[in-house]
Amino acid sequence: MSRRSRNDKYEPINWHEIFQRIDSDEDGFILRSELKQYLLRTPVSEVPLSDDMVDSMLYHVDYNNDGFINLQEFYGLVNVPVDAKTRSVVQRTLVATAFSIAPRSQVSHGDRHYIAEYSCCPPPLLIPLLCTAEVGVFVYYAVTMGDVGPYSPVPWSSPLIYNPHRRLELWRFISYMFLHAGYVHLLSNVIVALFVGIPLEMVHHWWRLLILYVAGVLAGSLAASMFDPQSYLVGASGGCYALIAAHLANIILNWAEMPFNWVRLLVLVTLMTTDIAVFAYMTINETTTRVSYVAHLAGFVVGLLLGMVTLRNLREHRWEIILKWLGLAVFLCLIIAAIVIQVVFPDVVGLYPPMPARQPFQNLMAENTSEIIV
Structure with a gap:
């Protein structure tokens, strides 16, 4: 392996760019429920992330508990305080997700903001x-x-x-x-x-x-x-x-x-x-x-x-x-x-x-x- 390829491999990841790619409607927010689905359905290792683990991590970094992940909270997810192996899987999954999402002209989660607000807790009485x-x-x-x-x-x-x-x-x-x-x-x-x-x-x-x-x-x-x-x-x-x-x-x-x-x-x-x-x-x-x-x-x-x-x-x-x-x-x-x-x-x-x-x-x-x- 050449020195150039080794340097490319360990080049620091631009997490701001990754966030912008996942934030396909460019409003500065990613739906927490949508990000969860991304993490669960983009396996990058033989041991995929579990549903409970992803829920726990997203809840931990969603500081204001508004159901959205902003850029600051996204940085918290990248550096989530778990073991190094799990953190590595999360980071690789986010990168894979960012480059697998279709451009905004084809799909945008902005149209699903309103649907995400529907709630039966408390029920409509x-x-x-x-x-x-x-x-x-x-x-x-x-x-x-x-x-x-x-x-x-x-x-x-x-x-x-x-x-x-x-x-x-x-x-x-x-x-x-x-x-x-x-x-x-x-x-x-x-x-x-x-x-x-x-x-x-x-x-x-x-x-x-x-x-x-x-x-x-x-x-x-x-x-x-x-x-x-x-x-x-x-x-x-x-x-x-x-x-x-x-x-x-x-x-x-x-x-x-x-x-x-x-x-x-x-x-x-x-x-x-x-x-x-x-x-x-x-x-x-x-x-x-x-x-x-x-x-x-x-x-x-x-x-x-x-x-x-x-x-x-x-x-x-x-x-x-x-x-x-x-x-x-x-x-x-x-x-x-x-x-x-x-x-x-x-x-x-x-x-x-x-x-x-x-x-x-x-x-x-x-x-x-x-x-x-x-």
């Missing part, structure tokens, strides 16, 4: 619990009123319903979400909430989803009370549409980190277009409907604006920060304006007095010929 509560309230009124059907029962006298005559009972602006006008209405809201809410909760956690859901419900009742001031209101459609819009906010914030981003956007645009088309058809043909499209729209707008503020942004850019604060400002302006109209200028939109005179509930219903909207 908020959305299932809300849906269970809505089903339980529906069953209670179906039993007590002795009626169940596609569009019944409607518990007009319930303390939970949004009653335009009793606007001083402020809880009604939110509690109406637990009531539904028939099992068709209930099932549609429950299915939508489970379908769009659980994936969000697994990434963004329950308290963010609770803020969005309740804000959408509140926005729906405030908007319906102003644009259809004589109607009663039941249903969680405002909250459901807030969750749908939150998916759009999520796509905006985490576009680069999210797989199938165009597919997700296309599905959301299809849902929005369908609802807008139905609303336009109903308006043009002056068709009477029990659906409050304005509550749907209000919930959607709030979900989009507030979603950009409350949802997690996995990789924050300057324009996203500006968009977030702009969304929060618009949301606060809309909510404050709606509350001011409710309190100071109720006559402008034709609202009833905030509390009725002392008279039987049946008399109030006889005076109010408007149908319930959902």
Whole structure:
């Protein structure tokens, strides 16, 4: 063996270059779970690294326990405090991995950042619990009123319903979400909430989803009370549409980190277009409907604006920060304006007095010929 080849053999390894090769999307981070798979499936000796050993080493060097390995932590992995033979295997495996990874044009783990955030620990409980509560309230009124059907029962006298005559009972602006006008209405809201809410909760956690859901419900009742001031209101459609819009906010914030981003956007645009088309058809043909499209729209707008503020942004850019604060400002302006109209200028939109005179509930219903909207 020549002197030159021997020097080449023992030439120091440029670990920064190795890190950059493995960091195929050049964001300065390598997914810990992905690096583990690299180490396990790139054997360089007859005795491969074990699963437990790799887990232990990566946990040891991931100092902030964020699930990613940065350059400093990578240097720690290269010099991991184990026996010399194991350390040599780790180093050789990292080198082999770096030169076996396809270029970024062919594969990039950046698109898997969002998937890595999915977690069932703790399990998503908020959305299932809300849906269970809505089903339980529906069953209670179906039993007590002795009626169940596609569009019944409607518990007009319930303390939970949004009653335009009793606007001083402020809880009604939110509690109406637990009531539904028939099992068709209930099932549609429950299915939508489970379908769009659980994936969000697994990434963004329950308290963010609770803020969005309740804000959408509140926005729906405030908007319906102003644009259809004589109607009663039941249903969680405002909250459901807030969750749908939150998916759009999520796509905006985490576009680069999210797989199938165009597919997700296309599905959301299809849902929005369908609802807008139905609303336009109903308006043009002056068709009477029990659906409050304005509550749907209000919930959607709030979900989009507030979603950009409350949802997690996995990789924050300057324009996203500006968009977030702009969304929060618009949301606060809309909510404050709606509350001011409710309190100071109720006559402008034709609202009833905030509390009725002392008279039987049946008399109030006889005076109010408007149908319930959902």
